[in-house]
Amino acid sequence: MPTDTPSPRVNTGYVLDQLRRGLETSLNHSDPAVRARAAAKVERWRSVLEELASGTLSVGSRTPLEGIPAWVTLEVAQGGFATGHLLAEGPLEPHERERLASLPAPAEEDATERSRLNAWFLGDEGQRELAEALRSGCYRVRIPEEGALLTVAWLIGRGEAERALELLETLAPLTDRLRFYPVPDPRPFSPSAVVRVQTVGSTVRQLDSVELRPRIATMNEALRVWNPLYDRAVELFLETVEGELPHLAEENGELVRRPDGQGRVEGGWPCQRWPEGWHERARRLLRDYQAERQNHKLCGKPEHPKENFARLRGFLERCVADARSLTGRDVGSIRKILASYVTRHGSPGSERLRRVRDEQARMAEQPTMKEFAVLVANRLRTLPGDEGLGSLDLAAAPVREDESASLGIAPGRSIPPHLLGKVERCLEAPIDQLVERGVIGSGEVLATVLPQITSQVGAAGIEDPELRRLYTALYAAFRRRRSLLLLNLQHQVRFDELPWVEALRPYRENELGARVLARQTLEQVSTLAIASFPQTLIPNKLIQELSALVKGADLRLPLVEEIAADIFMGTFSMKYLDAARAAARLLEGTLYARYYDVPTKYLLTLDDREMRWGKDTSPGFAELCTERAGAKRGRGGSVARNGTILEQAQILTTHNLAVLFEELKLAETLRPALPHLVERSFLWLVRQQTMKIDHWKAQLQMVKNTAYAWRQMLFFLSFVDPPARREFLDLAREHVEEQGEAFSRRFEPVLAGLEWVSAGNAFDASGRGGPKGIARRFLGWSDGRHWLFEG
Known part of the structure; x- marks a missing residue:
């Protein structure tokens, strides 16, 4: 077992980058709602930075804030960083202020508002209100802490005063800060089979x-406000023309141009006469313009000095002040503006101009x-x-x-x-319908809605209807907690670690019916996740929900999480070896095992165990992954090096696919759909590979994700019969060639590698094969520049 992997350090650069990006968005984004959300994000990251600087935040720990138990719900920023805020703390909410106003003055001067509220709910009147809430269901639990005193009330109502007192002793140190009471609601909380x-x-x-949209708003302003004013300005100047209206000369439908390339103007000259009332109408137009400009400032063209409307308005102001100030060149400029307008739109009052303006008005009036x-x-x-x-x-x-x-x-x-x-x-609809509609578009979104179902599965073994409803509400609230960044193989806080949930343990009977329901739900959700999103790994949040169902079904499945490369500790807990053994049993001799050269026999005999950080780990499995990655000892723990090791762990465990296929018999369930899943995964990764991506980090992410999709595709392809496999290989070759010569040349080693192994061949020790070693094993991580970007 390697011991030279240094402990990961907190990346403060990540925190600073998030803070910088949030500040830029909060200051510069055009959408006020986006700016407001960015400002809230800035405040969270500022809190993280302050806590890090003061040393009061212990990043990587289950208890990152000194004196705060692990079960307290923390505000967690992106990346798993605790901000230092407690979600059940914060300013009083409306229902709290209303209750507080009805309470007598505190007997103790140093009593906090929260301690007074918590104390009231522990009194006779408060207990009666909580008991009624339990009976009616007219409450909401948004944060797990809000269900603690409901649990106390339920225990007291069942004669379990001693157990209730033990729970209160645990809560007591934080009753001055946190709300342990629910939010009242006039409507009963009613769990549903839909999500x-x-x-x-x-x-x-x-x-x-x-x-x-800014462009639409600007266009509508121009059509509704400025075009009519421009028409009035043109009409005023046309009244001053002697003879034919100015226009641009045309021959055979084409403009006649002067030697300098400008259109040749024909017709009379403006500013030759001044009809009665002209100056007053001109002043009115100028006043109207100024009034409109006070209320309409989106469109900048009316103020642009080179735009015809702005120029014409300037000439109008001079005419109103003293028409004699205009030079011959000025009058020529006015004549050219008028000519361009008349030629393009038609003269004022003409049918042609009316049709244009009517159509523009119709566009501007569109909702x-x-x-x-x-x-x-x-x-x-x-x-x-x-x-x-x-x-x-x-x-x-x-x-x-x-x-x-x-x-x-x-x-x-x-x-x-x-x-x-x-x-x-x-x-609200069944999960599969929302997936079909595209409302649930990823495994991550599926994980966010699944607690609405799994909370009821967990409560299925509870006989008392009030407790069953409370348990469902508590579980759904708990699953909304965000995960912390953890090191040293620590696990996230589990639902049973909440003191008020632990107090209810004796009343949760795991009956046969509940176990059967949990297994059925596990099978349905696993099938749905794999069939709906075949190209992506099962995300960690969804693995948490599947693990809860596994526990409820009384199964022992080693479901493994994706480990971030920047916090990898150089070792794996025993469940990774158990998952790799399950994969070895299922995949021995398959296309997948041959493509990745999986040492199935070695894995089935590997049985080592070592305690690290209080956890059972497998040094042999870690050593195997390190060797397969070619990550030599003594080179340190760079993110890229860690990534190559973690990818090998994912290959050997199939990242939960083999465990679920073996235990739940999903190969049979999904057999008709497997060719389709193979094709979808392949088409998705080709789309990703053919996207234009300039930033090198985004390129690395794309290669990693497409390599993961390739691995999932190979897993499914291993359970497809030979004729369907040959059909897919033909389709894949044809589809790659359709993408053009540049992509075909770059992707050829990947496709050739699949064809090489499918024909019964094997890669050499360097992951190459075929004539001149053109065929290559496709992996996502590389400790250096990836070969897909060479040349």
């Missing part, structure tokens, strides 16, 4: 943040996305904000007469599909 990606309230906020967003948001505001939407009927209905009057959208108009796509995110 949603977000609530109606979140959707309304997104719709409210929709802004009119914008912003106006439609306001309409749909107003419809959704009539619904409970913390629930989902049963159907899209309300949002998708054509514009009504009363809505038309208030927003100026013609009745009967359809709602744009783009906005209905936003609304779909709060649609």
